[in-house]
Amino acid sequence: MEKYAEMKSEFSEKMDVFLDEPLSKYTHTKTGGETDILAFPESVDQVRELLQYANDHQINITVIGNASNLIVRDGGIRGLTIILTKMKKITVHENMLVAQAGAAFIETTKVAQANSLSGIEFAAGIPGSIGGAVYMNAGAYGGDVDDVVVAADVLTPDNQVLHLNQKELDFGYRHCSVQDNNQIVLSATFQLKHGSKDKIQKQMDHLNELRASKQPLDLPSCGSVFKRPEGHFAGKLIHDSGLQGFQIGGAQVSKKHAGFIVNVDHATATDYLNVIKHVQKTVMEKFGVQLETEVRIIGADA
Structure with a gap:
């Protein structure tokens, strides 16, 4: 449409902007339809410029990070999609680490280790971005984002930057207030503890070995698909339902870990x-348990 061509013309000298871009190029499942216009801002100011322009021209906005725990429907996303992966600065001051929303969580754990900071070893293999991790209160191996994140800068729908403390983020299981308020995570502040570089690295290596031994890392997937039902483990329920290897089209319940669906x-x-x-x-028929999706599902039907 003409309005998207005009938007591309407006911003293409400042950042990478694409029209009718297939999101399958960016999602970890290697699936997903096209978005009308896709932009890669490199600063908070550029995000605010995009939001202002979209608000002024009544263009729908969708923000995604590393697209690792995400399914974009085959009909794609109407309006503007913003991917924040070029906003990836990480800074350290004493025991505080600040990471921009587009920084990879894995890279953030490496920076923490290099600075002898302990507390986010659990995330050494989480493939998402910092923004997505805060948005979903991501976790693994007994650790969660809300254990270590003490604040986040967010952008409101009316283009105001807010500094939210941990209480205001109101973390819950795979949830925080950003979801409810339609806000965009810009950066997060981690409070960590000083530790031994070698011990931190050994713990990260150990968890990555565990992950590699149990998860289908060699195939495209959206990570853990379902939330943990109270009193149960989703993967075990799926396994005990005889569903490992079940396949429709090219999507299969992983034979290695039943909690994953692989391409x-x-x-x-x-x-x-x-x-x-x-x-x-x-699973409902066999065990009377309703599995809720952890993966974020967005976009239009084909």
């Missing part, structure tokens, strides 16, 4: 969603 043969997002529905239906 084994040019899967579509619709394949993924159909597998999810079948898994939910089967």
